[in-house]
Amino acid sequence: MSQGRDTQHRTGSGEEAQVPPRLEAEIAEFLDAMRVEAGLSRNTVSAYRSDLRSLGLWLGGVGVTDWEALDEDAIVRWLGARRGSGAAESSVARGLVALRMLIRFQIAEGALKRDPTARISSPRLRRLLPTTLTPEDVDALLSVYAVPADEESWRTLRDRALLEVLYAGGARISEAIGLTTDDLPPDLSPLRLHGKGDKMRVVPLGRTAREALDRWMREGRPALARGGRAKAVFLSRSGRPLDRSSAWRRVKEAVATAGLPSTTSPHDLRHSFATHMLAGGADLRAVQEMLGHASIRTTELYTHLDEGHVRTVHQMHHPRG
Secondary structure (H helix, E strand, C coil): CCCCHHHEEECCCCCEEECCHHHHHHHHHHHHHHHHCCCCCHHHHHHHHHHHHHHHHHHHHCCCCCHHHCCHHHHHHHHHHHHHCCCCHHHHHHHHHHHHHHHHHHHHCCCCCCCCCCCCCCCCCCCCCCCCCCHHHHHHHHHHHCCCHHHCCHHHHHHHHHHHHHHHCCCCHHHHHCCEHHHCCCCCCCEEEECHHHCEEEECCCHHHHHHHHHHHHHHHHHCCCCCCCCECCECCCCCECCHHHHHHHHHHHHHHHCCCCCCCHHHHHHHHHHHHHHCCCCHHHHHHHHCCCCHHHHHHHHCCCHHHHHHHHHHHCCCC
């Protein structure tokens, strides 16, 4: 029986390599455990599945059919093969993490006694600074839907509220479209956002964002809510929850209208929220909590400041500035 396109490839001899059955079964068992017991997100499990199937295919191609036969040299050669195929270094690093976790799972289950990944160093990744907008850019973007009252529609009200939640709440787009009416207190602040791993956090909203959200909830949403049965805050024309691709498209349309770079993404509003909060003097730990970061090291990426601002501060406050 064919194993499918994701479990086979051509070997050097022209034959189709397959993931050895035992490896395939144990990969599936590990992924189920990560999803059900460890609570990893669907996207993370999907990424690990891709990485481990890639490994299984490669091992099948070189004749390795069980984890006991996997040694350090084979792992290093697999990582090199991934780099040679053009995989990003972050993908190579994630693949090694997935393999480490699988091996340790096998050891915990008593199926293995040694860890062939123990002495393999993780690739050193270059930490990229987040892309942020200036406060003026954010104003231009949020002003796209500031139209005269007689030109407003349910879509205008919804999209303005969505942009405000993304920026004022530092929300991921998945968190914004995942909001339900149960997540909104009567005064619309603070919001309850459900982040990665379904971890809930509470984020306050400023006055402008509350006003935009209030107008959508009072004047735009009721016409689409189908008699009040809908629970999602942001709805489509059909009354169904707004999906990720539609929300992404509406933000990108606003970006184009505002004349911002075409590379500007919804996530840049979250980056901008963090950067502007810290530049304004907010406590790093408070911003970490509002962003829902597990590690403060992730939040520290936002402590960079514009070089021009740094020069200005230096000139103003250093005795030889």
